[in-house]
Amino acid sequence: MNKYKIPALIFGVVFVVSAAALFFYVKKDLGEITGTEVDAPAWVTKNGSSGKMPISGKVARSGNSIKPESEKQAETEIKTNNNKIATTETTEQPSNKTVQTPVAKAVDKIKETIITEVFLDNLAQYIADSYHPAGTLPYRAKQDFSSASFKGINMHFGLNLRGLMPEAENIVTARKSIWSYLLTTGNLDALSKSDTGPLLDLIEEKGIFAERKFTEGDSFSTRELTKTQRAEMFRSSSIPLKHVAAVLKAVADNPDLMQALDSYIKAEKRVDSANGIFQLDLDNSRNSKSESTRNKAAHSGKILKDAITIREKIKTGITQKIKSYCAGACDKPDDSFYIAQWVFRRVHNDEKKLKAVAAGSEVLSSIAARMIERAEAIEKSM
Known part of the structure; x- marks a missing residue:
């Protein structure tokens, strides 16, 4: 056994010294x-x-802006690009009113590739599936409600865009392009005006074919939604929209x-x-x-x-x-x-993007209002 003592002792010393050095540098x-x-x-x-x-010896006063150098550089690039676009618009006048400027053509192209019929169909299905009438499985809620949420919809479309920008090279590029477009003032409002009607029609269609498991004591039966429940589907779905709209406005209005x-x-x-x-x-x-x-x-x-x-x-x-x-x-x-x-x-702290978020809040409030109108229209047709 003595012949193993010296190697073991050497190994132990080396191990302790190495561990101490690693601990010192990591710490x-x-x-x-x-x-x-x-x-x-x-x-x-x-x-x-x-x-x-107190968090530190220096506490920032309310209202101080935080702008890293990378943001300042990005703002300079955006201003430069905007100047180039403005020059292009003023120098390249169309020969007649039906001819679009290069900028308008680019916007239309982006819109066509971002919002597709597949995306609208998937979004409508998500909204319809999130509606749970009272007394249905798995929640057995006493009142109708929608389980849709900002986080839920973000996760639902985050990893698989499900019809958003199918031409993108990869999901990271797609996300950047999508939010760059949507957070440009005016674009989200334009999309809502053209796509809200078709989206509501698709939601109503999904509601017509939807089935739910209604509890009956210890058992359940699968049934279609009644007209009253389809109207409540729109009314319940408007509540999460109002919540997100209110939070977005609060955040956008307070730097x-x-x-x-x-x-x-x-x-x-x-x-x-x-x-x-x-x-x-x-x-x-x-x-x-x-x-x-x-x-x-x-x-x-x-x-x-x-x-x-x-x-x-x-x-x-x-x-x-x-x-x-x-x-x-x-x-x-x-x-x-x-x-x-x-x-x-x-x-x-990009003010333009904050304004776009505020505009998005108004868009969501408008969609929620149209959902309530659709609910009332369904009830009137009964």
């Missing part, structure tokens, strides 16, 4: 990331409803929320970094079982807990702010926060 790297400042508006952490808890969301992202990264350090310290304390390593793990755990507290305070402040600004039904905090995050990822 050093994570420690630098954790030190990132989180500047939230004053109303989120200092004077707001979320309580008084403070964009800054607060930027702070939330930073706080979230700080939590991830603090958790990485805590896991390293915890593993080290379990292996060595010394008093110093246990103290380090406890200290890292406290830092992680504080980071989580700060992140959640920012989230609470944002959801409460949205609710206070909301003119409609905004009583779903998690859904409201999801919508706000979605807007932030695509808009940040």
Whole structure:
């Protein structure tokens, strides 16, 4: 056995030194990331409803804009492209009123490739399938309702565009092209005017052929929807639309929320970094079982807990702010926060895109109103 002692001892020393070096450099790297400042508006952490808890020594005042250099460069490129388009429009006058400008032709081409009959059919099916009459499986709800939501529809069409822009090379390129087009002021409104009618017709058609499992004691029977239920399908489907429209308007009309969301992202990264350090310290304390390593793990755990507290305070402040600004039904905090995050990822502080989001809110409100009108028309035909 003695002949194995020396190799084992050498191996043990090398292992301990390597582990210590790896731990030092990983912790050093994570420690630098954790030190990132989180500047939230004053109303989120200092004077707001979320309580008084400073995030760092420097708390940004409400209303400060956050624009990275990449955004400024993007804005310069957009202005340059707009100038080129304006020059093209003024220099290339059509010979008669029926001839379209190159810009108009491009817009029509994009519209034809983004919104297809396949997409409208899939969207109508999603809306119809989300309607659940009272007493039907699997929910057995006491009242009719729609399970459609912003997150649900985003996930439904996110991984498979289901008829949106079929000519795109890949899904990432397609998403960028779609939102670049839809978040251009005026385009979403134009699409809604041309496609809302056909969409409502398709929803009504899906409702006519829809079947649901109606509970009857311990058993159930499969039946078609009555006219009353088809009318309620439109009325119930308008409620999620009104909710999303109200949240979008609240976010678009209040730039403070964009800054607060930027702070939330930073706080979230700080939590991830603090958790990485805590896991390293915890593993080290379990292996060595010394008093110093246990103290380090406890200290890292406290830092992680504080980071989580700060992140959640920012989230609470944002959801409460949205609710206070909301003119409609905004009583779903998690859904409201999801919508706000979605807007932030695509808009940040781009004023033109924020205006497009506000326009999108009006479009959704208009579609909801037309759904109620369709419900009334179905009831009148009974």
